[in-house]
Amino acid sequence: MHIHAYEKLWLAASVMLILLLVGSVTYGAIGPGVAMVADSEPTIDAGGLDEDERFSEPRVEQVGENEYEAYVVSFQFGFQPDPIVVPENSTVTFYVTSRDVIHGFEVAGTNANTMVVPGEVSEIKVEVEEPQEYGLICNEYCGAGHHAMEGKVNVVSQAEYEDRTSGGDSE
Amino acid sequence: MSEAIEAERTFYDKFPKEARIVRAAFLSSFLALILGAIFGIIQTLHRTDVARIIPSTDYYTVLTAHGVFLVISFTIFFLVGLFTWAVVRSLDRPLLNTKITWTWYALMAVGMTMTGVSILAGFTDAIDMSADVLFTFYAPLQAHPLFYTGLAVFIVGSWIAGADWFRTWLAWKRENPDERIPLQTFMVLTTMAMWYIASSAVAASVLIFLLPWSLGLIDQVNPTLTRTLFWFFGHPVVYFWLMPAYMLWYTVLPKIAGGRLFSDPLARVVFVLFLLLSTPVGIHHQYLDPGIAEGFKFISMTNTMFLLLPSLLTAFTVVASVEYGARQRGGSGLLGWLTDLPWRKPEFTGMMLAGLMFAAGGFSGMVNAGMNINYMIHNTIWVPGHFHLTVGTAVALTFMAATYWIWPQITNKPIYSRTIGLVQVVVWFIGMALMSNAMHAQGIMGVPRRTAEPEYSGFEYATMFGGFEELNIQIAIGGTLLFVSTVLFIGNLVLTMGNPKVSGLADPLPPALSGPNDSPKVLDNLRLWVGIALTLVVLAYALPLAAIIQRGGLLGPGVGTYPVWLSPALDALANTAVSAFGAVGDASASLVEVIR
Amino acid sequence: MGRNETAHASADDVSGDTEEFDPIGTLTLIGIYFVILVLAWVYIYYIEFLGRDLVVVG
Numbered sequence: 001m002h003i004h005a006y007e008k009l010w011l012a013a014s015v016m017l018i019l020l021l022v023g024s025v026t027y028g029a030i031g032p033g034v035a036m037v038a039d040s041e042p043t044i045d046a047g048g049l050d051e052d053e054r055f056s057e058p059r060v061e062q063v064g065e066n067e068y069e070a071y072v073v074s075f076q077f078g079f080q081p082d083p084i085v086v087p088e089n090s091t092v093t094f095y096v097t098s099r100d101v102i103h104g105f106e107v108a109g110t111n112a113n114t115m116v117v118p119g120e121v122s123e124i125k126v127e128v129e130e131p132q133e134y135g136l137i138c139n140e141y142c143g144a145g146h147h148a149m150e151g152k153v154n155v156v157s158q159a160e161y162e163d164r165t166s167g168g169d170s171e
Numbered sequence: 172m173s174e175a176i177e178a179e180r181t182f183y184d185k186f187p188k189e190a191r192i193v194r195a196a197f198l199s200s201f202l203a204l205i206l207g208a209i210f211g212i213i214q215t216l217h218r219t220d221v222a223r224i225i226p227s228t229d230y231y232t233v234l235t236a237h238g239v240f241l242v243i244s245f246t247i248f249f250l251v252g253l254f255t256w257a258v259v260r261s262l263d264r265p266l267l268n269t270k271i272t273w274t275w276y277a278l279m280a281v282g283m284t285m286t287g288v289s290i291l292a293g294f295t296d297a298i299d300m301s302a303d304v305l306f307t308f309y310a311p312l313q314a315h316p317l318f319y320t321g322l323a324v325f326i327v328g329s330w331i332a333g334a335d336w337f338r339t340w341l342a343w344k345r346e347n348p349d350e351r352i353p354l355q356t357f358m359v360l361t362t363m364a365m366w367y368i369a370s371s372a373v374a375a376s377v378l379i380f381l382l383p384w385s386l387g388l389i390d391q392v393n394p395t396l397t398r399t400l401f402w403f404f405g406h407p408v409v410y411f412w413l414m415p416a417y418m419l420w421y422t423v424l425p426k427i428a429g430g431r432l433f434s435d436p437l438a439r440v441v442f443v444l445f446l447l448l449s450t451p452v453g454i455h456h457q458y459l460d461p462g463i464a465e466g467f468k469f470i471s472m473t474n475t476m477f478l479l480l481p482s483l484l485t486a487f488t489v490v491a492s493v494e495y496g497a498r499q500r501g502g503s504g505l506l507g508w509l510t511d512l513p514w515r516k517p518e519f520t521g522m523m524l525a526g527l528m529f530a531a532g533g534f535s536g537m538v539n540a541g542m543n544i545n546y547m548i549h550n551t552i553w554v555p556g557h558f559h560l561t562v563g564t565a566v567a568l569t570f571m572a573a574t575y576w577i578w579p580q581i582t583n584k585p586i587y588s589r590t591i592g593l594v595q596v597v598v599w600f601i602g603m604a605l606m607s608n609a610m611h612a613q614g615i616m617g618v619p620r621r622t623a624e625p626e627y628s629g630f631e632y633a634t635m636f637g638g639f640e641e642l643n644i645q646i647a648i649g650g651t652l653l654f655v656s657t658v659l660f661i662g663n664l665v666l667t668m669g670n671p672k673v674s675g676l677a678d679p680l681p682p683a684l685s686g687p688n689d690s691p692k693v694l695d696n697l698r699l700w701v702g703i704a705l706t707l708v709v710l711a712y713a714l715p716l717a718a719i720i721q722r723g724g725l726l727g728p729g730v731g732t733y734p735v736w737l738s739p740a741l742d743a744l745a746n747t748a749v750s751a752f753g754a755v756g757d758a759s760a761s762l763v764e765v766i767r
Numbered sequence: 768m769g770r771n772e773t774a775h776a777s778a779d780d781v782s783g784d785t786e787e788f789d790p791i792g793t794l795t796l797i798g799i800y801f802v803i804l805v806l807a808w809v810y811i812y813y814i815e816f817l818g819r820d821l822v823v824v825g
Contacts, residue, residue, distance in 0.1 A: 001436050002689050004787075006794045007487055013801055014483040018476045020805065024812050025472065025542045032817055033824045034543040036458060038465040039718070043728040076733075093825065101733050102309050102394055104550050108617035109633050110821035111546040115459045117394050118311065119728035122461040125825030134820075135630030139550035139619035141305050143312065143733065144228040147624040433790070487797055491790035498788070508792050530800060534807055544816045546823055615815065684788065 037114045041095065041121035049073060049099045066090040074103040074116045077145040079136060083152035086128055087161035093125040104139035107153050115140060128155045181677040182260055182580045188269050189259045190581040192276060196252030197574070197581075199280060201661060203244030204567075208657035210237035215606075215650030217623060219643035230623035231303040232293035238306030239290060242412065242562060243325070244283050249570050250415040251279070251332050254359045256581065257418060258336045260680075261353035262343040271335050278328030285321030289314065293735075303735045305621065307405070308381070310397045313734040316385040319377045326370050333363035351687040352695050354435055355422055361442040362414040364701050365449050368708060369407035376400035384732070393727030395462045396719050402453035403712065410449040412562050414442070416569040420489045420522060423573060426680050427519045428512055430496025433488050435683035436690030441488075443694060444481040447704050451711030452478060458545040462722055467715045468542055474711060475540040482533060489526065495684065517592030521572020524600040525565050528607075532560030535611060550621070553614020556607045564603045571660050572596055578667065579676040587666035595659040598652050606649025609642040 003011075028034045049055040054071040058080040061069050068090055073080045075098065086092045096105045096116050103116040114122040136151035156164070183190040210233045216222040217230055225233065259266060266272055286302070292315070293301035302308075302318035336359055340352070352360070380392045380400075421438045425431050432438065454471035457463055494508055502508025513519045535557040538544055548554065575592045579585055586592060616632045616639065618625050632639045693699065722728075 001691055002434075002685055003437065004434070004491075004790070006790055007434075007437070007484075007491075009794070010487045010797055011480075011484065014480055017483070017801065017804060018479055021476050021479075021537055021541060021808065022473055024808070025544070028543045028812070028817060032822060034546070034817075034822055035825050036465040036468055036543060037461055037823070038468070039462050039722065041461065043462070043723050045729045047729050047731060100731060101312050102398075104619070106550065106617065106619065107821055108627075108630060109819070110617070111816070111819055111823055112821040113459060113546045113549050115457075115461065115550075117398075117461055118730040119393070119723055120395060120461040122459075123825075124823045126821040126823055128821065132820075133630065135617075135627055137617075137619055137627060139621075140309075141231060141234075141312075141621040143735070144231060144303065146231070147227055147622045150627045150629055152629050433788075486800070487790075487793060490796060491793040494790045494792045495788055497792075504792075505795055506792055534804055537804070537808060538811055541812065543823075544812055547816045547819065 034111075035125070037122050037124050040123050043119050044097055044121055046097070046099055046118035049097065054095060055097055060084060060086055060092075068092045070094045072096040072105070074098050074105060074138065074149075076100050076143050077138070077149035079105075079138075079149070079151035082136075083133075083154045084136070085154045085156055085161065085164060087158050088131050088155055089129055089158075091125060091127050093123060096122045096124075101142050102140050103142050103149070104137070106137050106139045108135040108137055110134065112153075113139070131155050131157050131160075179674065179677060181583055182256060183583045184677075186259050186265055189255060189266055189272075192266075192269065192272050193252040193256045193581045195276060196248050196255065197578075199283075200245050200248035200252065200570075201664065203240045203248065203283075204657060205661050207237050207241035207245055208654050210234075210240070212650060212654040215647055215654075218625060219647040219650075220624070220626070221643075221647045227623035229294060231305065231621075232290065232301070234621065235293070235303055235305050236287075236290050239286060241567075242306060242408075243322075244287075246412040246562065246566060246570075247325075247329060248279070248283075250412070251276070251329065253415045253418070253570075253573075253577075254332070254336060254362075256577065257355040257422075258339055258359050261355035262339065264339070264343050264346070266335060266339050267342055271331065275328045275331035275335060278331065279325050280328075282321045282323070282325030282328055285317050285324065287321070289317040289321065301735045307401060309401070310381060310384070310392045310394050311730050311733050313381075313385055313732055315734075316382060319382040319385055323374060323377050323382065326374055329370070330367065333367060336360065336363060351690075351692075354432075354438060354683070354687065355418060357439055357695065358414065358418045358421070358442050360697060361446045361700070362411065362418075364697060364704070365407055365414075365446045366411050368701075368704060369404045369411065369450050372400045372403035373405075376404075380726075385734075389726060391727050391730055391732060393719070393723045393725060394730055395460065395723055396716070396725070396727070398460070399454070399457065399463075399716065399719055402456040403450065404453070405456060406453040407449040409558070409562060410445050412566045414445065416525070416566045417441070417485060419569055419573045420485070420526065421492075422680055423576060424489065424519070424522045425492035425496055426678070427516060427522070427576060428493040428496030429500045430492055430494075430498075430684075431681040432683035433491040433495060434685045434689075435687045436685060436694070437484060437488050438683070439687075439690055439694045441481040441484055443700050444478075446700050447707060448474060448478045448481070450704065451707045454711075454715060455540055455542070458542055459549045462719065463715060464718065467718075470711060472540060472542040474707075476537075479533070479537065479540075482529075486526075486530065486533075492684075493523070515589075515593060516575075517589055517596050518572045518576040520593060521575070521596030521599075522569050524596060525568035525572065528560045528568070528600070528603060529565035531607075532557055532565060535560065548614050550619060551614035552610045552618045552620045552625070555620050556610030556614055559603060559607050559610070564599070564607075568596060568599050568603075571599070574660075574664070576678070578664070580678065582668075583672040583674065583676060584667055584670040585673060585676060587663050587670060591659055591663045595656050595663065598659065599656040602649045602652025602656060604649070605645045606653065609637075609645035609649065612637065613639065613642050613646075 058073045098116045098118040106113045132155045134153040138149035214233050289302040292298045293303050300315045302314035304312045304314045383389050452475040455475045497508035497511045500511045502511030
């Protein structure tokens with residue numbers, strides 16, 4: 001089979017491009033340590049979240065020094081807790097599940113983004129820095145009120161966070 | 172060359188029965204195009220808050236209709252017409268039995284009508300029927316059974332169409348035992364082989380799970396499983412839309428440019444690669460799904476990246492064929508030949524602009540494929556920005572442009588106005604450039620796709636490449652231009668139908684510069700390629716599917732049912748109540764009773 | 768010609784090896800495309816993606 005020399009050159013360049021792409025993604029996983037949401041969590045009874053230890057009471061919990069876990073329930077059409085309040089300069093692991101249909105969990109303008117599938121728990125760990133208010137949106141169509149489904153992720157100062165947690169039972 | 176006699180006979184002259192079928196398929200396709208365009212403009216202006224003429228709850232009916240009518244009806248009806256033309260033309264023999272042909276056409280038309288009715292019923296409360304589940308129909312949102320039934324009937328119709336072409340080819344093979352498969356027929360057969368593999372999964376998902384579930388025969392489904400089966404089909408289907416455009420770029424565009432295909436063997440290699448690699452990649456749509464291991468996602472990514480190869484090769488071969496045409500027309504210089512191309516022909520300019528857009532779409536596609544970078548753009552409007560470049564321009568604009576060339580061949584009627592045609596393809600290009608560019612930019616800002624109102628009360632989007640509002644205006648102007656372009660296309664075609672029949676429109680296609688006998692015979696061994704394709708699919712999907720079923724069970728880990736078939740406001744209320752009381756199964760069963 | 772053209776074509780038309788056509792313009796265009804792709808990828812992956820807030824690390 002006859003292939004023109006220029007075409008062979010282009011084929012080689014194309015393979016190099018593909019290697020660059022796969023290489024970049026691999027670098028992202030190994031260097032900065034970007035991890036994919038995956039099957040780390042067992043399945044859960046979407047109809048029985050009320051009896052679940054973590055999701056019957058959606059909340060943020062401290063689990064170590066500067067380490068927090070946020071148990072988030074998404075539903076038609078909102079998120080709980082809302083807002084999700086976490087302290088600055090900490091590591092936060094979100095555990096997100098749905099009690100009805102498929103939703104999205106996207107902290108707008110950031111890389112914190114995952115599908116939320118009923119029966120599954122999405123686990124994503126991020127590091128938050130300065131105090132900042134982020135928008136939280138559902139980015140998967142979930143029914144007629146989908147566009148109204150939003151929440152907030154508020155990164156607050158340590159002092160404010162302590163105020164909130166010690167100040168009342170509401171959090 | 173002995174083309175003098177041939178040149179007097181068009182496809183219509185030689186195969187009037189087949190030409191009628193091709194016309195019928197094209198007309199069904201264009202009907203879907205105009206409907207899809209109407210929903211498109213409503214949606215664009217609604218989303219960008221330029222004009223909200225419908226309640227936001229109806230936006231999702233519009234979105235479902237726009238998606239299904241354009242990517243299922245418009246594209247697939249066009250391609251069955253085109254493939255019928257291509258098989259008959261390149262084998263130079265009629266179909267075996269046009270009764271069978273009309274049967275599959277009727278099945279597809281009936282199936283699409285059923286699905287279309289179930290979607291459009293979502294606009295009225297008078298009928299308790301809706302399919303506001305979007306083109307992706309993810310469970311546990313549940314459409315009316317008519318929606319799933321129609322899709323199944325449509326897909327069965329497309330399977331019979333494939334069988335029709337395979338039979339015609341086998342008959343030809345008996346008559347011409349020692350010949351290579353003509354290129355266009357080769358392209359049709361490899362594409363259909365890919366389609367059989369790909370569509371089997373969605374057919375299984377619909378027939379085993381979704382349809383029985385919507386009829387109340389089973390209580391629940393596994394959302395991850397049905398999603399995975401959808402994307403098993405959902406990625407190769409984009410190549411199903413794209414392959415007919417590739418066929419036109421490889422076999423028709425070089426001729427229009429005044430040349431011929433650069434390399435027949437490479438064209439075959441490319442189609443074989445698509446057959447092999449289109450399917451074992453669907454998990455790249457599920458990079459951000461919980462319940463699927465990272466390793467499976469990585470495998471899917473490498474497969475996807477290698478799927479770039481046939482497209483990159485195509486870019487070279489097609490541009491080289493066009494350059495050859497320009498050189499034949501006296502073009503010279505490193506790039507000076509570009510001015511020697513027939514830019515006044517709408518079929519040429521349309522296809523070239525479509526190809527240019529596809530090159531841009533190639534880049535956003537690489538980002539989509541890049542596993543972890545998916546965090547940045549997953550389910551943002553970046554993604555529709557991408558596929559409006561690919562299916563929305565590379566495919567749609569190529570089909571429209573090709574119509575200006577092929578329609579006279581199948582009707583003996585010249586196009587009403589080729590100038591309007593030229594304006595039409597350019598307007599499409601400009602409209603899509605504006606709209607798609609702004610969609611990509613908004614996507615990077617985090618603006619979600621699939622939403623009636625992308626503005627939120629609690630926060631503002633960061634500004635980049637222009638603010639949110641400014642980009643909205645670009646999207647609205649772009650969308651409006653696309654609608655105008657569609658109207659020009661349809662108007663021109665309607666006026667063309669009023670033209671009298673003339674003779675002398677025939678425009679036969681030349682053979683390739685490097686012909687089929689340059690390619691190894693093994694390329695034509697379809698059994699071998701289908702065997703390898705199936706093996707790759709098993710390797711890519713057996714373990715993920717087994718893991719998903721092991722985790723959640725065939726029918727899922729206790730997930731409820733959320734029918735969208737009540738009127739939207741009630742629907743939302745009903746769902747909230749239902750989920751609160753956990754009496755989901757009973758509710759759906761009683762809903763089924765109501766419907767019956 | 769015209770009948771089964773791709774199938775019959777070879778004999779008289781594959782003089783390809785003798786009068787080679789060198790698509791140098793194509794090579795130039797596609798070379799430019801390649802450079803754009805690489806630069807755009809490096810920008811979007813390393814600056815836009817890895818540079819933004821809340822990188823998922825687990």
